[in-house]
Amino acid sequence: MSTHTPRIAVIGAGPGGLTCARILQRYGIPVTVHDRESGPWSRDQGGTLDLDEDNGQKALREAGLLDDFFRLSRPEGQEMRQLDTSGRVLFHHVPGAGERFKPEIDRGTLRRLLLDSLEPGTVRWSRTLRSVEGPAGGPRRLRFADGTVVEADLVIGADGAWSTVRRALSDATPEYTGTSFLEAWFHDVENEHPAVAALVGPGSAAAADGERGLFAQRNSDDHIRVYVIQRVPADWITAAGLAVEDTAAIRSLLLERYRDWAPDLRRLFTDNDGRYVDRPIHALPVPHTWDHDPAVTLLGDAAHLMPPLGVGVNLAMLDAFELALALARHDTVGEAVRAYEGTMLPRSARMQHLLDHGAEELVSDELPDFAQEGMAAR
Incomplete structure (x- = not known):
């Protein structure tokens, strides 16, 4: 200046x-x-x-x-896995050496x-x-x-x-986009959640059916975050008569909504440590x-x-x-x-x-x- x-x-x-x-x-x-x-x-x-x-x-x-x-x-x-709702791998990217x-x-x-x-x-x-x-x-x-x-x-x-x-x-x-995330955490995954760790791998894993999805992401220090993705009203939790602190009740609701999904995928929102975090998506x-x-x-x-x-x-x-x-x-x-x-x-x-x-x-x-x-x- x-x-x-x-x-x-x-x-x-x-x-x-x-x-x-x-x-x-x-x-x-x-x-x-x-x-x-x-x-x-x-x-x-x-x-x-x-x-x-x-x-x-x-x-x-x-x-x-x-x-x-x-x-x-x-x-x-950078590794990525795309799955279908049965858990079958549709696409798997493994980063090359030095990528x-x-x-x-x-x-x-x-x-x-x-x-x-x-x-x-x-x-x-x-x-x-x-x-x-x-x-x-x-x-x-x-x-x-x-x-x-x-x-x-x-x-x-x-x-x-x-x-x-x-x-x-x-x-x-910002306006609500019609899509909402529900975040779930997993800690000490190699010891406490080996099935989730194997499913996600060192990078990320995703699956969707057109109305709902799951996205799991490896973090450092042996943590994994999972995002339960749904096309729902922004107040879908309170509309069901629940609060975000009602972990067990929300889990039951998700099990019903994802009832046709493979058990290994449903584990991404049933075996998490602690409560969920509600994250409606705005733009x-x-x-x-x-x-x-x-x-x-x-x-x-x-x-x-x-x-x-x-x-x-x-x-x-x-x-x-x-x-x-x-x-x-x-x-x-x-x-x-x-x-x-x-x-x-x-x-x-x-x-x-x-x-x-x-x-x-x-x-x-x-x-x-x-x-x-x-x-x-x-």
């Missing part, structure tokens, strides 16, 4: 926000990250991620963290890598944003729940699906755009929430990479934001159109294109 050092505030300490902060600091640009959580490990960070070499890995390279990522990632997690197109890494591990790379004090915890105030064009005032008020020349909304920053730019809110309207404001912009799910089809974190980190570079290369914040949005908004619109109604693919009983190509090659 040729005129003065801008005051940059990132809202959200997820992969996108932390990646943006890391790259900005590598270019000598000060930045502060605000997050509502009480600390970096105050809650479970979620499952595993595959970072593509064209998106997430590209951002980590610019962040100077790619070698560390490869050291921490699990290339064996690193999209190795897996746990969300918590990635967060630790990014946090450890930042200057001390970069992240301010227990900062729940209530509002973004001030005139369009800035400076903007950030008002937090604890009474703190921070003034910023640029506010970067990396605060996810239910972004508070987004309200300063857009009236759009932003397609396309999601806004009028340019030189003092506020968005990245990741705050900008383009889509169904979970393997692109969310990769696009968030690519957004972060491009925004940080734009800020490093332009004379003013406004010029940088305009350049960033000129690339990001068309890209995200194309992807939003591509994945519109994509939640339905999560329960499709058709093999994905790459699997059909693999079958043909054999």
Whole structure:
């Protein structure tokens, strides 16, 4: 920045926000990250991620963290199995030696890598944003729940699906897609759940019948997460007269809904450790755009929430990479934001159109294109 050092505030300490902060600091640009959580490990960070070499890995390279990522990632997690409801394997991809197109890494591990790379004090915890105030064009005032008020020349909304920053730019809110996940956890799987471990393997395993599906995903430290996928109303649990804490009753309901599925597959939601986690899937309207404001912009799910089809974190980190570079290369914040949005908004619109109604693919009983190509090659 040729005129003065801008005051940059990132809202959200997820992969996108932390990646943006890391790259900005590598270019000598000060930045502060605000997050509502009480600390970096105050809650479970979620499952595993595959970072593509064209998106997430590209951002980590610019962040100077790619070698560390490869050291921490699990290339064996690229293995994929597609099954039918009888448990028969329809497609099985085993990564080749040295294959690193999209190795897996746990969300918590990635967060630790990014946090450890930042200057001390970069992240301010227990900062729940209530509002973004001030005139369009800035400076903007950030008002937090604890009474703190921070003034910023640029506010970067990396605060996810239910972004508070987004309200300063857009009236759009996420809409329910008609598809819901129910998450189940398995711990110490090689000893306590050997049948589940064998079914899933070192990567992932999926099955679907057109209306419902199962997706199981190996995590590090001998954990497996399973997602029970259904096309149901968002309130399907309460509509059945249940609460998410009613584990046994929900399990009985699932056994009825999956009664024609193989016992080995039903084990993915009957043998889990602990309660289920309800995760209805939402997406932003397609396309999601806004009028340019030189003092506020968005990245990741705050900008383009889509169904979970393997692109969310990769696009968030690519957004972060491009925004940080734009800020490093332009004379003013406004010029940088305009350049960033000129690339990001068309890209995200194309992807939003591509994945519109994509939640339905999560329960499709058709093999994905790459699997059909693999079958043909054999």
